Amino acid sequence: MDLALQRNGRTFLTYSASYCGTADYKLGMLEYRGGNPLAASSWTKIPSPIFQRSNANGVHGPGHHSFFTSPDGTETWIACHANSSASQGTTRTTRGQKISWNADGPPNLGVPVPTSKVLASPSDETSGAGT
Known part of the structure; x- marks a missing residue:
């Protein structure tokens, strides 16, 4: 599992932001632009959160996350912690939940889904790949 995502020669580093005990815990992202990866100038901060609370879906404080790939390698998923109540x-x-990719390259984590939503399993999960 990773906090970094790489696709089509681009590298994105995600991080949890704010305090985990609040409903406003969320995810931010940096994109590597080349050069020395230890230099701040080699990174661009995405100005808005990429994954945050959804009052409509009853998801508060999503963060402390990781990414994984489906067994057949065709899907990227996020695993995170969140609350069902703001308090x-x-x-x-x-x-x-499964994530997608924007046409211009960055990952699109979408909106956190409620725990009541039944999701399809990761692609090829039942094949026994990786066991």
Whole structure:
């Protein structure tokens, strides 16, 4: 599992932002632009959060995350912690959902889905790949 995503020669580094005990815990992202990866000037900060609370879906404070690929390598998924209520503090549950990619290259994490939503399994999960 990673916090970095690479696709089509581009590298994106994601991070959790704010305090995990609040409903406003969220994810931010940097994009590597070349040069020395230890130099701040080699990175561009994406100005807005890339994954954050969804009051409509009852998802608060999504963060503390990681990414994984489906067994057949065709899908990228996020696993994270979040709350179902704005007042739960650090009593979070683990959630996961498939992400997509924007036409201009960066990952699109979408909107956190509610725990009541039934999701399709990662592609080729039942093949036993990786076991």
